[in-house]
Amino acid sequence: MSVRTRVAPSPTGDPHVGTAYVALFNYAFARQHGGQILLRIEDTDRVRSSDTSETAILEALRWTGLDWDEGPDVGGPHGPYRQSERIDLYREHADTLLRTGAAFRCFCTQERLDALRRDQQARGETPRYDGHCLALDPAEASERAARGEAHVVRLDVPGTGTCRFNDGLRGEIEIPWAQTDMQVLVKSDGFPTYHLAVVVDDHLMEISHVLRGEEWISSMPKHRLLYDRFGWEMPAHYHLPLLRNPDSSKLSKRRNPTGLDYYRRSGYLPEALLNYLALMGWSMPDEQEVFSLAEMIEAFDIERVSTGGPVFDFAKLDWMNGQHIRRLSPDEFMDRVGVWAINRTALAPLVPLVQQRTERLSDLVAQVDYLLGDRRPLASEDFDHKRLEPGDCKRILDHATRRLDDLHDWNRDTLHDSFRALAEAMGIGMRDFLAPLFIAISGRAVSLPLFDAMAYLGRDLVRARLRSALEALGGVSKKETKRLERSYREL
């Protein structure tokens, strides 16, 4: 049987470094075995999925240097590769489950479900659907459904016994069925949930090996049950460890840059990033640390993947990047600088900002240094201001960060509007409000227009600078975080 793996991102946000991490292992594994890798877009969340996100993810993944044999952009024999275009397939399979009694229609209201969950949690139980609608007569249920009554389709999960399954890295794992919820398979909007879609697609797309994040282990019983109910053979599953913050929690954008865009813009070479990610959980048999993708494929062995959650270490990433940069020939080096930012496309947005402020061409570099490179390191004195206390600055930086995380369209005007509204809500004049932000973003009190600069830098770089500014102000304690959270909510 030929090896087929897949990478299946959900287009609900910015391209994540974790996606590249999992994609890398899927890629190396498939290529190592002379198999194929495909890319599938998991856009079954109608509310959160967006085309913008999908485009950005594909582009970011391409930037890393990985590619795929089948996907929404390249086509292939198992398409479509976008789940939103496969709805009929899921409906058909849900019907099969309904017909065989493996699943049932559920008409319970959100209120009932919420109350149920509350009670169970109060009693210290794992929240789980109580099977209320299981008692419904299937014929009657489908009649109600046919009349258009809102409902979902749930998986019928046994209440007792144990589910056994195998994880390629950990061996056999047992989870009591009582821990597994009667998962919603089809939402009331007719779209499938992840669990139904992933099983149907992995089977139909002939995936032989699933390499995915560790957070899916607890969903294995649902998937195992679905494969069994469909009478399908289950692919081999390997759950990769999760990338961690320095405090060992799951890598999160609030604490670390998680966007691939951050790494690209900060001047990391994609091959260095990939090399570093490879080291997060895998090592060469001879412990060679600096290597190319081709060398990795050559030597890759899934058995050598370790299970402990690796902490993402920027110091080592920097060293790794330096290793790759120094190995470039002078010609390659010049080319890479060009590809990075010294090209017409990347520079074009800066022209309207700098041209009218320029008398000599040599003025240019000093004006854009913080846009092309890092801004200087900050100290708390940098935020001294005649009308703002350090506490005010913290509040502004914190609230700005929160507001930005909720901002969907990232451009000069939306940034302006959302900050104006925020300043007003906080009762601070726009001029004062912007002062700490200028420092945080540019490192200077006077610089190019703030919103243009932020638009140019992009989400990830801006988030990182705001966080580092907050740290320069002494950081935010747990207690302060709580207070700031409340203060933001009350705006």
Place this chain on the structure above:
RNA sequence: GUCCCCUUCGUCUAGAGGCCUAGGACUCCGGGUUUUCAUCCCGGCAACAGGGGUUCGACUCCCCUAGGGGACGCCA
């Protein structure tokens, strides 16, 4: 709270019962090369979570405890 997973230097890891006086890399600290800096080279600090077993012998196997993480959504 319940269930599951994980546990070697600060960090990433090697180690698949004797090769371990536990090796490498990053960071840090010394020293050398270099007009400065960086690179490069040399050296140093630093770990098998704890407790029971199994065995002639445990970092390696088993159990318990502790710690960390994840899951518990009509999100993926």
